[in-house]
Amino acid sequence: MFRLALKSVKHSPKRLILTAFAVALGVSLVAATQVFTNSLSSGFSDLFEDIYAGSDVIVEEAPDADEDEGDPFAAAEGILSSDDVDAIGAVEGVEIAAGGLQVAGAVLGPDYAESAGGDPFANAGPPSQIVNWYGDPRVDQATVIDGRGVESDGEVVLDVDSAPTLGYEIGDDVAIATETGVSLFELVGTVRFGDENNLQGATLAYVSDADAHTLADDPNYSSAAVIAAEGEDLDRLAGRIGDVIPEGTRAITGEDKAAEQTEQLDDVLQYVDIFAIAFGLIALFVGAYIIVNTFRIIVTQRTREFGLMRAIGVTGSQIRRMILLEAVVIAFVASTLGIIMGYLLALGFAGLVTLFSGDIFGTLTLPLDAVLWSYALGTAVTMIAAIMPAIHASRIAPMEALRESATSGKKPLKVRNIVGSAMFLVGAGVISIGLFGDFERPYIYVGAGAVTLVIGATLLSAQILSPLAGAMRPVLSRWFRVDGKLAANNIQREPRRSSNTAAALMIGVMLLALVATFTESLKTVVTEEFASTQADVFATSSQGAMPPGAIDAIEGVDGVELTSSIGFSQAQYDDMAYSVAVLEPETASEVFEYQSEPSVDELGPGQTYIDANIQDLGVEVGEEITLTSPEGDVTLEVAGTLSREGEGNFWVDFATGEDLFGEVPIVQTMVVFDDSIVADDADNPDGATTVSEQTEAVQAVLTDDYPLVILAQPGQLEQLANTFIDLLLGVISALLGSALVIALLGVANTLLLSVTERTREIGLLRAVGLKRSSVWRMITVESMVMAIFGTVLGMILGVALGSALVLSLADFGFDGVTIPWIWLAFYTIAAAVAGVLAAIWPAWRASRLNILAAIAADG
Amino acid sequence: MTTTEVPALAATMRDGFKDYGTGEAAVRALDGINVDIARSEFTAIMGPSGSGKSTLLHTLAGLDGLSAGSSTIADTTITSLSEAQITEVRRKYIGFVFQSFNLIPSLNARENITLPLDISGTKVDPEWFDNIIGILGLGERLTHLPAELSGGQQQRVAVARALVARPEIIFADEPSGNLDSKSGSELLAFMQSAVKDFGQTIVMVTHDPTAAAYADRILFLEDGQIVDEMREPTADRVLDRMKQMGH
Numbered sequence A: 001m002f003r004l005a006l007k008s009v010k011h012s013p014k015r016l017i018l019t020a021f022a023v024a025l026g027v028s029l030v031a032a033t034q035v036f037t038n039s040l041s042s043g044f045s046d047l048f049e050d051i052y053a054g055s056d057v058i059v060e061e062a063p064d065a066d067e068d069e070g071d072p073f074a075a076a077e078g079i080l081s082s083d084d085v086d087a088i089g090a091v092e093g094v095e096i097a098a099g100g101l102q103v104a105g106a107v108l109g110p111d112y113a114e115s116a117g118g119d120p121f122a123n124a125g126p127p128s129q130i131v132n133w134y135g136d137p138r139v140d141q142a143t144v145i146d147g148r149g150v151e152s153d154g155e156v157v158l159d160v161d162s163a164p165t166l167g168y169e170i171g172d173d174v175a176i177a178t179e180t181g182v183s184l185f186e187l188v189g190t191v192r193f194g195d196e197n198n199l200q201g202a203t204l205a206y207v208s209d210a211d212a213h214t215l216a217d218d219p220n221y222s223s224a225a226v227i228a229a230e231g232e233d234l235d236r237l238a239g240r241i242g243d244v245i246p247e248g249t250r251a252i253t254g255e256d257k258a259a260e261q262t263e264q265l266d267d268v269l270q271y272v273d274i275f276a277i278a279f280g281l282i283a284l285f286v287g288a289y290i291i292v293n294t295f296r297i298i299v300t301q302r303t304r305e306f307g308l309m310r311a312i313g314v315t316g317s318q319i320r321r322m323i324l325l326e327a328v329v330i331a332f333v334a335s336t337l338g339i340i341m342g343y344l345l346a347l348g349f350a351g352l353v354t355l356f357s358g359d360i361f362g363t364l365t366l367p368l369d370a371v372l373w374s375y376a377l378g379t380a381v382t383m384i385a386a387i388m389p390a391i392h393a394s395r396i397a398p399m400e401a402l403r404e405s406a407t408s409g410k411k412p413l414k415v416r417n418i419v420g421s422a423m424f425l426v427g428a429g430v431i432s433i434g435l436f437g438d439f440e441r442p443y444i445y446v447g448a449g450a451v452t453l454v455i456g457a458t459l460l461s462a463q464i465l466s467p468l469a470g471a472m473r474p475v476l477s478r479w480f481r482v483d484g485k486l487a488a489n490n491i492q493r494e495p496r497r498s499s500n501t502a503a504a505l506m507i508g509v510m511l512l513a514l515v516a517t518f519t520e521s522l523k524t525v526v527t528e529e530f531a532s533t534q535a536d537v538f539a540t541s542s543q544g545a546m547p548p549g550a551i552d553a554i555e556g557v558d559g560v561e562l563t564s565s566i567g568f569s570q571a572q573y574d575d576m577a578y579s580v581a582v583l584e585p586e587t588a589s590e591v592f593e594y595q596s597e598p599s600v601d602e603l604g605p606g607q608t609y610i611d612a613n614i615q616d617l618g619v620e621v622g623e624e625i626t627l628t629s630p631e632g633d634v635t636l637e638v639a640g641t642l643s644r645e646g647e648g649n650f651w652v653d654f655a656t657g658e659d660l661f662g663e664v665p666i667v668q669t670m671v672v673f674d675d676s677i678v679a680d681d682a683d684n685p686d687g688a689t690t691v692s693e694q695t696e697a698v699q700a701v702l703t704d705d706y707p708l709v710i711l712a713q714p715g716q717l718e719q720l721a722n723t724f725i726d727l728l729l730g731v732i733s734a735l736l737g738s739a740l741v742i743a744l745l746g747v748a749n750t751l752l753l754s755v756t757e758r759t760r761e762i763g764l765l766r767a768v769g770l771k772r773s774s775v776w777r778m779i780t781v782e783s784m785v786m787a788i789f790g791t792v793l794g795m796i797l798g799v800a801l802g803s804a805l806v807l808s809l810a811d812f813g814f815d816g817v818t819i820p821w822i823w824l825a826f827y828t829i830a831a832a833v834a835g836v837l838a839a840i841w842p843a844w845r846a847s848r849l850n851i852l853a854a855i856a857a858d859g
Numbered sequence B: 001m002t003t004t005e006v007p008a009l010a011a012t013m014r015d016g017f018k019d020y021g022t023g024e025a026a027v028r029a030l031d032g033i034n035v036d037i038a039r040s041e042f043t044a045i046m047g048p049s050g051s052g053k054s055t056l057l058h059t060l061a062g063l064d065g066l067s068a069g070s071s072t073i074a075d076t077t078i079t080s081l082s083e084a085q086i087t088e089v090r091r092k093y094i095g096f097v098f099q100s101f102n103l104i105p106s107l108n109a110r111e112n113i114t115l116p117l118d119i120s121g122t123k124v125d126p127e128w129f130d131n132i133i134g135i136l137g138l139g140e141r142l143t144h145l146p147a148e149l150s151g152g153q154q155q156r157v158a159v160a161r162a163l164v165a166r167p168e169i170i171f172a173d174e175p176s177g178n179l180d181s182k183s184g185s186e187l188l189a190f191m192q193s194a195v196k197d198f199g200q201t202i203v204m205v206t207h208d209p210t211a212a213a214y215a216d217r218i219l220f221l222e223d224g225q226i227v228d229e230m231r232e233p234t235a236d237r238v239l240d241r242m243k244q245m246g247h
């Protein structure tokens, strides 16, 4: 039986090429992702080894000491005094205990002063690590390459790659920016970090111990590195150190720390994997439609052969097994091909990334996981897709062998329609529940409903396509005469086949349209957001929070009317973490129209406004509530409601914010210029200062002391946000591209197989005088109709589902759907072009058929 | 009238050779054929199996090329034409009836009949169309798909299709080969009347002496050569001739 299956594959390899390729493409995405993340993980775990494995034991803040993980702006505060470090040094078995301190700041290029003015984002380059120099290579993890190490205050050492990249030579003054200003240090040497200076693109700078404390504005150390005496048992040493260090810190061996970090990174990479594999699965799902189609057509074409086999005594189950065996062979070949393609894809992509952001990869290896997953997925998809056609084949009666025509005629679409309608309705129902029911996380319902609805729609599309092709017949006949009429007939003749083909495309386009609807609506939200502000300029810091001094500096500039800052942090209420927004009630309403009751101006100290989520918990205006924060418990009066979804659950003023958090990390300062002095860029009465000029004036004041502060006008920010959204759309479209390529292969495959099936018919048409070009056109029209049908259906579904998704996300600030007309037009045109392209091979084959051979062919 | 009227020729072949394969497997299917097909004549080609009848029909019709020699259709030499030009000639001047699988399965009887006109974008002459349909008795079947027609009806539709564009010449390869004797003789009688009443030119390949007897003229083929010709044949005379040839 296996030999028979193999022979059958070998006998007609062509019809299986595209099928195998469809499976291979999906598999390759899965394999590529795994190779990629695997090597990324190994690249970073090398880095972690370099960083941590050098120290025998590390003393650092205990991870569970303070649950303020939600606050990304909290700088690692010094937790070890120099006495603590001395105490660690005194522990038995410790050779060296070195306090470590990391400074939040950035190493700037030599021409930072000029570059800051034009592009507001120029200083937001790759991150910098600024740390204190100890002087022992085991602690510093650094080998001096040129010059020497840091010996006295005012000196700096850079890593070998960054010095030339930034444009510094030994003897130059290096500018280091921190919250408190720019300081200059003399470059005295360059070092190689670890074995390969593998820094994942970051800049590494060492300054003296005293300078580090000054820059960080902190007398303490944030960690300590311990070098053990010869032959010491590290785990036990860590235990002994643990006894002398202050509460809230821990001692961990370097090896464990590196492993812990790698593990954490792997957790993150796992999400990357899941994200990318999701697209691989979409591609395979689309591929499955093509496999179903291929097998269905092959079975139809071999009806006589199977009938004959049955007549000579082969059982139905043997035939079924034979077809499934064929599927296994294809799956194996395709998965292997897919793994190879995936590896090459990862190689190419890694090369591309390396080109732009340095060498961040370990060696690209093909993990066993990836191989197993690829084979498993490839085989599963192929087998599942082959089951229905195989069962169909096993039911072929011996009598069929004697029939003149191989096409088994028109079986009604009843079962298909019933199942399709049921799924469609259930899907639509679940989506409505998500949209209109009052559930938590409505998007889960919308998502699950969408999948069901889509499968239902692909089943139902046969019912739509058939009459549609019938209805289009006169139009196509008018436009393309007989070629058009025949094309319409061919589509109508095999509604299942045509609609499966279109369905593959439909799914791809649907996802594209969905994403486009989503991102386009997101853009509208962004635009409205920025349109609703009266602020002329937004100030943020590229590293951490806005320094308060900078705000004072901005307010001091002529022409600045007022500033209004906003900060965010987290506090516990009822044992759950909630976000707290801190604003300046006096000025807040000058920059945004807050939807609050009463007005934000009236928010006073000791009061809070709450959002809808908190109201849902049953908290009412007038009540007293207690928030728990690092600074302790603070009881507040609920004085009003403020709905700005997704920003803050609680809103307080700065006085209250300081009670809660000490210093409030300011995320953004909105600056309003004096209208009487500063004119709009657009209408500029002669000689008046424009917003841009005024912005430059403010920037000039900041450049020296606060180089990390970025000023951006709302328009610039909007543009930046839109660029990111477009990038998101681009990345997702590219990933979906593989599904679309597969879908097009499907169109080509179906046409190719049906050309084979219609060999005699085409021969006859040629004999009675149909020109080659007409044959070509017939196939092309057929292809285009299927492609456009799939695309239009996909767009309708995609926009509908995208709208549903957007509406379900109303909680996140979406207040309306924007339909991406331009994209839709583009997709339609692309579909027509794709239809033409997909038809090339089949049409070429059809138009080249030898007439006599075609007529004589057994059909 | 002083000039003798030369009967117009619908198709001709001069020194036609057709070889298949090379070396050991080489077969000479046509071996120096010279033939003239007169207008408004019903010509039958007979001969033993493998004698080259189908090959002769196909090369005359431009479905296949000659290895050497030339042939014409309606005074156009087709042997020197390009593929596209030959397709044009076929569309304009030639009708076909094959032994089986004559019809496009997705088109109904009427659409199959008008197919050649649809391809060239010419209008159907309704009178002529009704005439053909009436004689062939297809009136009730026009909206049926080929799969819903009997073998005889299918062949009649094929003949109607060949006739509808009033081609210069119709080629038929054993058109009655798959039919019972009654349907076969009906079909042949109709073809005969198309020649007599409408002046249609028909060339038909057949094995059957009774079928051949409907023709005006019979060409006998053997080993790729025309070995004999018979005018005003009867079934008995054809049978006798066939016996001579060793059948």
Ligand SMILES: Nc1ncnc2c1ncn2[C@@H]1O[C@H](COP(=O)(O)OP(=O)(O)OP(=O)(O)O)[C@@H](O)[C@H]1O
Binding pocket: B020, B021, B027, B028, B029, B047, B048, B049, B050, B051, B052, B053, B054, B055, B056
């Ligand atoms: N495509 C081909 N390739 C090779 N040889 C061929 C081909 N077509 C025909 N022949 C050979 O040419 C010769 C003539 O064939 P042809 O089909 O014309 O015979 P025929 O008289 O029509 O026979 P039949 O009565 O059986 O239909 C035969 O020997 C046949 O084997």
Ligand SMILES: [Mg+2]
Binding pocket: B053, B054, B055
């Ligand atoms: Mg023959």
